[in-house]
Amino acid sequence: MRDNSIFKQGLKELNIELTETQLEQFEVYYDMLVEKNKVMNLTAITEYEDVLIKHFLDSLSIVKTEKAKKLLFSSCCLIDVGTGAGFPGIPLKIAFPKIKVTLMDALNKRINFLNEVISALDLKDIEAVHGRGEELARKDQYRERFDLAVSRAVAKLNSLSELCIPFVKVGGLFVPYKSGSIDEELEEGKNALYKLGGRSTHVVKFTVPLSDYERSLIVVEKKSNTPAQFPRAGGKVFNKPL
Numbered sequence: 001m002r003d004n005s006i007f008k009q010g011l012k013e014l015n016i017e018l019t020e021t022q023l024e025q026f027e028v029y030y031d032m033l034v035e036k037n038k039v040m041n042l043t044a045i046t047e048y049e050d051v052l053i054k055h056f057l058d059s060l061s062i063v064k065t066e067k068a069k070k071l072l073f074s075s076c077c078l079i080d081v082g083t084g085a086g087f088p089g090i091p092l093k094i095a096f097p098k099i100k101v102t103l104m105d106a107l108n109k110r111i112n113f114l115n116e117v118i119s120a121l122d123l124k125d126i127e128a129v130h131g132r133g134e135e136l137a138r139k140d141q142y143r144e145r146f147d148l149a150v151s152r153a154v155a156k157l158n159s160l161s162e163l164c165i166p167f168v169k170v171g172g173l174f175v176p177y178k179s180g181s182i183d184e185e186l187e188e189g190k191n192a193l194y195k196l197g198g199r200s201t202h203v204v205k206f207t208v209p210l211s212d213y214e215r216s217l218i219v220v221e222k223k224s225n226t227p228a229q230f231p232r233a234g235g236k237v238f239n240k241p242l
Contacts, residue, residue, distance in 0.1 A: 002027070006049055010209035011059040014064070016095055025121045026056060032120060033085060036113050039150030044084040058177070058208045058215065059094055062150065065204050065219050068175050071148050072096045079104060079146045081133050081152030081164045086114050088177065091148070093126050101126040102146070104136060133163035134231045144169045144225065151176040154190045157189030157218065158241040165196040166226045174198060174220040182216045192242035197224040 004023065012041040018026075034046050045054050063069040071078075073182060075098045080089030083103040093101045100186065103114050103126070114128035129136065136142050149172070164174050178185070186200060193200055198220040205216045231237055 003050065004047060005057065006108060007052040009054060011060070012213045013209040014057070014060055016060060016063060016231055018095060022094055022097075027050075027090070028120055029086075029090060029094070029117060032113075032117055036046075036116075039052045040109055042110070042113065048054070053211050054213065055085075055087050055206060056091050057089035057210070058213070059152070061206070061208055061215060062088065062092070062175055062177070062217060064206055065175060067173055067201075067215050067219060067221075068148060070218075071173065072099060076147035077145065078148045079142070079164075080148065080169050081105070081149060081151040081160075081167065081234070082155075083114070083128075084110060084152075086117060087152055089119075089125075089126075090117060092116070092150075094121070095122055097124075099125070102142070103128040104131060104133065106130070106132045112167050123239070133167075134233050134237060137166035137231050142167055149174045150177070155238070156241060157185050158192035159183070161189060161192045161196055161220070161239050162231045162242060163196065163197045165193070165220070165222060166231055168222040170222050170225060171195070172222045174222065176218050176220075177218040178218060180214060180216070182218065186218065193220060195227070195242055196230055197226045198221055 065187045077100045079102045081104050082107050089101050089103045108130045111128045138167050146167050148170045160176055168174050201219050201221050203216055203218050208215050
C-alpha cells in the first residue's frame with residue numbers, strides 16, 4: 001500500500017471523512033488512470049502525490065462552496081460536462097456515494113475508460129455518456145434535469161455557461177472550476193449568464209490543499225428556464241460566444 005498520508009491530510013483540511021473502502025477506490029482509480037494513460041492521453045499529471053493533490057483533492061475542493069456542499073450531502077443529481085478522465089465527477093461520486101452522477105464527454109475512448117472505472121469500483125447511480133453538450137442539452141432526459149452541473153474543462157465562462165447551464169434545473173447550481181485571476185472573465189461572462197437564466201452569486205477563491213495551486217469556484221444559481229435556442233449548434237458556442 002502506498003503512503004497516502006498526504007491525501008488524508010488534504011481530506012482533513014476539506015473536512016471530508018472517507019472509509020477505508022473509499023480510500024481503496026481512489027487507489028484503484030489512480031492505478032487505472034496511469035495504466036490507461038500509457039496508451040491514450042488522459043492526463044499530463046501521473047505522479048502519485050500530484051494526482052492525489054491536483055486531481056483528487058482539487059475535484060473534492062468544491063465543498064468549499066457551502067451551497068454545493070449542501071447538495072453533495074443530499075442525494076442530488078450531478079452532471080460533469082467535459083469530464084475527460086473523470087474529474088471532478090468520479091472523485092465526487094466516490095466521496096459522496098449517495099449522489100447520482102452523469103459523466104459527459106465528446107470522446108468515446110474516454111467514455112470506454114470511464115465505464116471500466118465505474119465497473120472496477122462497483123459504483124452505482126452513475127453513467128458515462130458520449131456526446132457534445134450542444135447536442136445532449138437539447139434532449140429531454142438531460143435538459144434542466146440536474147441539481148448541480150460542474151466542469152473543469154478549459155473554456156471561457158461565456159462559452160462554458162452555454163454548454164452547462166441548460167442542464168441545470170431552476171433552483172440548481174452551475175459551479176465551474178477556474179484557475180488564476182477570473183475577474184475579467186467573470187465580467188465578460190455576465191451577459192451569457194443572464195441570457196441563459198443564471199446569476200453569479202459569488203466566487204470562492206482558495207489554494208488547493210497542500211499545493212500552491214490557486215483555484216476559483218464560480219457559484220452560479222439557475223434563476224429561470226434557459227431559452228429554447230440555447231445551446232446553439234454549429235460551433236457558435238465557441239466561435240461566437242454570448
